[in-house]
Amino acid sequence: MKQLATLIQKDLLIELRQKHTLFGVLLYVGATVFAVYIMNGQPEVKVWNALFWITQLFVAVNSVAKSFLQEHPNRFRYYFTIVKPSTFLLAKMIYSIVLMLGISLISLALFTIMLGNPVSQTAVFIGVTAAGSISLSAVFTFLSAIAARAQQNAALMAILGFPLVIPVLMMLQNLALSAITPVYQEGWWLLMLVLLALAVMVVILGLILFPFLWQE
């Protein structure tokens, strides 16, 4: 437990000290929203929702990719002499979830400022955004571990990840739509439950498979 906390603290500290990467991602989000506005103006409700989740997907790829890809392979050898692989993966996952949560809330704010605010139930939408950040960053953290192990760049992570997260995005888009338009959607909680169950499954699978990925 203590190791887990220390590892997360270390990653967050690095994030704070090397401000350029964090601000780089923020600039990326800002530029994306700006580009969308320039091309599309203020879109209608459904398009707004779709654009928001597409942006989340790209932000997830760009910000979470760092979790494994930014550190030197030799440093991992050191980590694995001092902590269990499952602890290490969990720490990375929690760190990317925290990072992704922050960035997706910022991008939500940017979206409402520049592209209009169609959300009618703000609390529900923020809840869905949080669930989305958790599931997207859990999947991409694990895939970034695979990509790092294969000594590849973030492009491989995107190739591996996009097909896998499309169902997640479909669910998120459906869930979010009912927070935007005030229509009663049958089975909303069931869908939410499926989404969260999927996220839990990704974490468990990751914890089981990660040790195999790292033994040499």
Next chain:
Amino acid sequence: MRSSWWKVLSVALLAYAIIGGMLLPVPARHILNETVRNLYFHVPMWFGMMLLFGYSFYYSLMYLRKQQMEYDIKAVAFLKIGVLFSCLGMVTGMEWATYTWGEAWSNDPKQLATAICMLSYFAYLILRGGIKDEEKRAKIAAVYNIFAFALMIPLLFVLPRMVDSLHPGNGGNPGFNAYDLDSRMRLVFYPAVIGWFLLGMWMSTLHARINILRYKKENTF
């Protein structure tokens, strides 16, 4: 798996499925008409694909447990033939849809789900292509295969049931159960499923045996 009786059985069943599937009487249905015969070719592809991917998943698990190259070779052989089956299933489905839905691609949820599934398995092959070292490639590919298979199950089984589909049996369209009640069709359909599946097994095991020999001889494959 080297015994030949099941290979003979496969050929016999497929010969029966193709001849019987084309010639035996089928119930006349509105719109579907004679295209209903596609049931003998299109649906077995998906069953075969699921089973082949299942085998590939199993061999990936075995590789992680035993770390023997043979399992990795088998996993990739079954996966490749599974991908081939999924492509054939897609083609036969699109051919059928041209005459029943009016267009080959109509963004049906099941079409989309299988397309996504195919993309993720293509990604597996790309991942393998990018790694040179056999041991490392085997390990990473096995991990991704297990991960992808576990995430694809909800996609293929849960999501299409949550939205309306144009497929028979969904969204008010009559299901295949209505046809399965017709014992004439069942008489061809079940042998066809078994025959196509045995053919897939045959192709996969052949592919795996060639690669195992090559690995033993040249230490690479």
